[in-house]
Amino acid sequence: MKMHEILQRDREIWDLFTRKEEYHSSIRDKSNRFPYYVSQYRTIFEPKASEFLMNNGYHAEYLDGKPFAVCLTHDIDVVYKSITSKCVQTLKNGAQGKFNASINSIKQIRSKKNPYVNFKEIMELEEKYDARSSFYFLSLEPADQDYSYRIEDLKNEIHTIQDWGWEVGLHGGHQGYCDLNKLKTEKRNLEKITNNSIIGCRNHYLNFVVPDSWEILSNAGFKYDCSFGYADCAGFRNGMCHPFRPYNLNNGKIIEIIEIPLIIMDDSLFANYMRLDSDRAWEITRRLIDAVAKYHGVITLLWHNYSFMGHQKKFYEKILKYCAEKEAWMTSGEHISTWWKDNVKE
Numbered sequence: 001m002k003m004h005e006i007l008q009r010d011r012e013i014w015d016l017f018t019r020k021e022e023y024h025s026s027i028r029d030k031s032n033r034f035p036y037y038v039s040q041y042r043t044i045f046e047p048k049a050s051e052f053l054m055n056n057g058y059h060a061e062y063l064d065g066k067p068f069a070v071c072l073t074h075d076i077d078v079v080y081k082s083i084t085s086k087c088v089q090t091l092k093n094g095a096q097g098k099f100n101a102s103i104n105s106i107k108q109i110r111s112k113k114n115p116y117v118n119f120k121e122i123m124e125l126e127e128k129y130d131a132r133s134s135f136y137f138l139s140l141e142p143a144d145q146d147y148s149y150r151i152e153d154l155k156n157e158i159h160t161i162q163d164w165g166w167e168v169g170l171h172g173g174h175q176g177y178c179d180l181n182k183l184k185t186e187k188r189n190l191e192k193i194t195n196n197s198i199i200g201c202r203n204h205y206l207n208f209v210v211p212d213s214w215e216i217l218s219n220a221g222f223k224y225d226c227s228f229g230y231a232d233c234a235g236f237r238n239g240m241c242h243p244f245r246p247y248n249l250n251n252g253k254i255i256e257i258i259e260i261p262l263i264i265m266d267d268s269l270f271a272n273y274m275r276l277d278s279d280r281a282w283e284i285t286r287r288l289i290d291a292v293a294k295y296h297g298v299i300t301l302l303w304h305n306y307s308f309m310g311h312q313k314k315f316y317e318k319i320l321k322y323c324a325e326k327e328a329w330m331t332s333g334e335h336i337s338t339w340w341k342d343n344v345k346e
Contacts, residue, residue, distance in 0.1 A: 003346050004247060004254065006056050007049060016041055016239045017049045018247050022210040029232070031205045036233040044230075045287055049239030050295045060242055060296045060344055066329035068293045071260050071300040071336050072133035073226055074122065075171050075202060078306060079149045080114045116306050119157055123164055125308075129320040131330035134226070135161055135305075136171035136202045139190040145174045146204065155193050162194065167332035169200035169226075176216075177207040177227070183220045199223040200333045202302070206231045206262070211248040211255065218257040224337035226300055229262025232273045234284060237261060241297030243340045258337045263288055265302040266312055278311055285319060293326055298336055 007017050015021070027038045036044060062069050119135060126133055137154065140147040151158075158168055170190050176183040183201075191198050201222045203213065208227050217225045229237050241263065246255045268274055269281040276284070292299040303316050323330055340346075 003053060003058060003242075003244060006053055006058055009056065010052060013049050013052045013239070017244075018249055019210045019238050020249060023249060031207060031231075032209075033205070033207060033231060034210070036230040036235070036237075041239070043239075044233055044235030044237075045284065045291070047236045047239055047241035047291055047295055047297060050236075050241045050297050051239075053242065054295045062296075062329045063331075063335075063339060064329070066327060068296050068326075068328050069298040069336055070131070070323050070328045070330040071226065071298055071333050072126065072131055072330055073202065073262075073300060073302050073333060074133060074135050075204075075302060075304050076135060076137045077146070077148070077171070077204075077304060079116045079154065115309065117154075117157065118305055118308055119161055122305065122308055123161070123166055125313075125317060126166075126320065126330070129324045129330060131320060131324075132166055132332045132335065134167040134169050134200060134332040134334060136169045136200070136226075137190060138171045138173060138204065139186040139193075140173050151190060151193055158193055162196075167200065167334040168194050168198070169202070169333065170198050170222075172201050172203045172227075174204055174207065176201075177203045177213045178209060178216065180216045180219055183216060187220055187222075197221075200337065201225050201227070202262075203227040206265075211246060211250065214246045214255045214257055214259065215248065218255050222257060223341075224258040224260055224333055226260050226262055226302075226333050228259050229265065229300070229302075231265065231268060234264045234268050234274070234288060236263065241292045241295055241299065243298055243336065243344075245346055258340060260298060260300055260333055260336055262300045262302055263292070264299070266304055266307045266316075270312065278315060281315065282318065286322065289319070289323060289326070293328070299323075300333075 008014050021040055022034045025034060029035045137151060139151045161168055170187055172183055173186055187198055201217055206227055240261050243258050243260045246259055248255055269276050289299055
């Protein structure tokens with residue numbers, strides 16, 4: 001039996017899966033997102049819809065018989081520190097007599113080199129655990145909100161990512177979740193750099209309106225999306241730890257796009273939202289991984305390129321190590337969506 005037919009057996013599960021409560025809610029946060037703190041469903045760390053599926057005969061399998069999968073993703077919001085912050089650091093170094101450091105800061109301003117252009121470092125870490133991932137790049141115009149880099153300046157780095165066998169996808173800008181034409185333009189601009197079709201997307205700031213954003217993503221030509229998760233809390237927004245095709249309650253039709261739901265974002269765990277220390281963050285992360293493994297699902301991670309320093313880099317590697325020990329298939333959104341489409345009954 002297909003996924004949607006199973007889920008419709010239970011009204012509460014179906015309402016959770018389709019996110020019925022979001023259709024008419026007027027409550028939004030400052031980024032126009034439906035936040036977890038107003039949801040009536042408080043079992044955020046339990047994949048209730050996926051549990052229901054598996055208990056009613058649904059079956060999922062992965063490459064080489066792996067028990068579950070990990071979708072590794074990186075949103076590239078920034079690649080260069082602002083000129084202002086670099087100048088401040090240069091002045092501080094000079095005032096403290098750190099002339100070599102001051103000279104290096106000046107060179108960095110001129111060359112635009114920055115620790116955030118660390119894509120090769122990320123890939124090398126993932127390769128250590130036989131993993132692959134997706135890099136979602138902004139493709140904005142100078143007048144757009146949050147414009148911070150020219151996608152053309154990263155052409156060589158993007159081609160290196162592709163040559164290594166990692167995925168390049170689109171990080172849709174602030175209006176992409178609600179503006180089809182804007183999203184199409186950003187997609188075309190990135191495809192001029194990659195020289196091939198872009199099939200995956202994640203919306204900036206996780207901006208999302210159910211079900212409209214899925215319809216826009218589908219109409220823009222994306223094969224899969226990785227936006228659907230809460231910013232203010234890790235966990236299972238619609239109770240799913242499996243990829244799925246969304247259902248539009250307004251017209252009673254399945255939307256032609258695969259959603260690989262986002263489960264854990266670095267910024268959710270740490271400073272910006274949940275504000276957890278490393279021990280508590282790991283406790284929750286391990287709990288979520290174990291739940292996904294139990295139901296043979298997919299756990300999607302979002303780790304920004306600016307998080308690959310200090311304790312957050314170590315935390316990410318701890319996740320890779322733990323999932324490798326549990327024999328997970330760790331790969332990109334492109335690989336998972338293609339596998340799901342070709343091998344799993346939806």
